[in-house]
Amino acid sequence: MDGWTVRHDRAATVAYYQTVAQGDADVCGCPLCRNFALQRSAAFPAEFLGLLERLGIDANKEQEAFDWGPVGDGLRQYGGWFCFVGDFAKSYAEPAGPHFTSPFSFGFTDSFPRHGGVPRKDVVAVEFITQLPWLLPDESLDAALR
Ligand SMILES: [Zn+2]
Numbered sequence: 001m002d003g004w005t006v007r008h009d010r011a012a013t014v015a016y017y018q019t020v021a022q023g024d025a026d027v028c029g030c031p032l033c034r035n036f037a038l039q040r041s042a043a044f045p046a047e048f049l050g051l052l053e054r055l056g057i058d059a060n061k062e063q064e065a066f067d068w069g070p071v072g073d074g075l076r077q078y079g080g081w082f083c084f085v086g087d088f089a090k091s092y093a094e095p096a097g098p099h100f101t102s103p104f105s106f107g108f109t110d111s112f113p114r115h116g117g118v119p120r121k122d123v124v125a126v127e128f129i130t131q132l133p134w135l136l137p138d139e140s141l142d143a144a145l146r
Contacts, residue, residue, distance in 0.1 A: 008086030013056030024064045032067040035136050036078050043130045055084045064113045081112040081125040103131045
């Protein structure tokens with residue numbers, strides 16, 4: 001990964017995910033989250049899924065997902081985090097955070113919502129931004145936002 005140095009403990013991360021029952025979008029259950037959960041398998045490019053696998057992250061168990069709102073073409077922008085046991089450093093300076101202009105981007109951060117059973121120490125997160133259509137079959141987006 002360009003510019004990133006990531007140290008991680010895959011076994012510890014796998015062990016953590018075994019303690020997590022389901023992703024935050026499933027726990028929340030609001031329409032915006034259910035729209036995300038419905039499309040998890042399409043939300044991430046193959047390279048990103050490969051990265052999650054290498055880190056020991058269960059791609060169905062995001063720490064949190066949130067809706068950024070409409071971005072045109074009937075798409076909505078979603079962001080979120082997957083935590084893992086490890087640490088990271090960035091080898092060159094760049095504006096912090098994901099790039100919001102591309103359909104998908106990711107980075108690493110130590111700033112993420114630490115609710116649930118996240119270990120207190122030595123945990124950081126992969127942060128992602130992605131774009132998804134509205135696919136919930138029986139609910140309109142307007143109703144979801146009321
Ligand atoms: Zn929700």
